[in-house]
Amino acid sequence: VGSGVLRPHVAGDIDGFHSQVSFMPQKRIGVIVFVIGDHRASLYTTVSYSVYERLLGLDQTPWSDRWLDVRVKGKKAGKEARAKAGTERVPDTKPSHPLADYAGDYEHPAYGILKIGLKDGQLQFDFHKLQFPMTHFHYERFDTPDDERYGKWSVNFVTNPQGDVDKAVMSLDEAEAVFTRKPETLEPKLLQRLAGTYETATGFKFQVVLKEEDRSLYLVFPGQPHEKLIPYKGLKFRVQEFSDLVFEFVDENGQIKALKQRDPSGEYVFTRK
DSSP, rough: OOOOOOOOEEEEEEEEEEEEEEEEEEEEHHHHHEEEEGGGTTTHHHHHHHHHHHHOOOOOOOOOHHHHHHHHHHHHHHHHHHHHHTTOOOTTOOOSOGGGGGGGEEEETTTTTEEEEEEETEEEEOOOEEEOEEEEETTTTEEEETTTTTOOEEEEEEETTTOEEEEEEEEEETEEEEEEOOOOOOOHHHHOOOOOOOHHHTEEEEEEETTTTTTEEEEEETOOOEEEEEEEETEEEOOOSSSEEEEEEEEEEETEEEEEEEEEEEEEEEEEE
């Protein structure tokens, strides 16, 4: 705008509220605009440019008409694009699991919790207070309706080597984000029952230890780093490093008798001492 060297503006946007701060250091002037209403969000640029032109004594540019033209063209292009959505869909595919197997809480270290529910035979999407029903697209992909305000959300579920649904993948911001199903929470009394000494078929002994600092079980082998056991399903546990490795405690009549290790090579039984 003019020769005042307009610095890049700083804008902030949340649902329903929008703001923009800009300034011209050489002219020692700046403009702050606050807008209420999502459909009026672009007004902060229109108002800022108009104010600068008035302060600098410049001819008035029809900024409102220009931005309206941009908005109309953008809505038209968006409508045409949405009309072509789903052309990559593979017909006649089905989910590999019953819908109930997809329901659960999935967690990402930065984006938080993605909740997948099940209501009236349909998956439900719940992410940061955005709630929509989901329909099957193809294979393990489910989509929400194309909401005019919040857009369309697409979730692709991923199974682990045991065949269970344990991850949900979504495109967020600049990349894909992988949400991992939250593990079960086990009672401390049950964890205490699982702790103890176990012995391999060759007579080698190791410990399953319950650590108080995080209330988690660990495999403890002499001279090796402690391996955390992550609750998986019932008395089954996994480790962080290998998704195809499962440990399962054997409960017989209320007594923990053994620990089984399953991996692609087979099943190994460790007797409790």
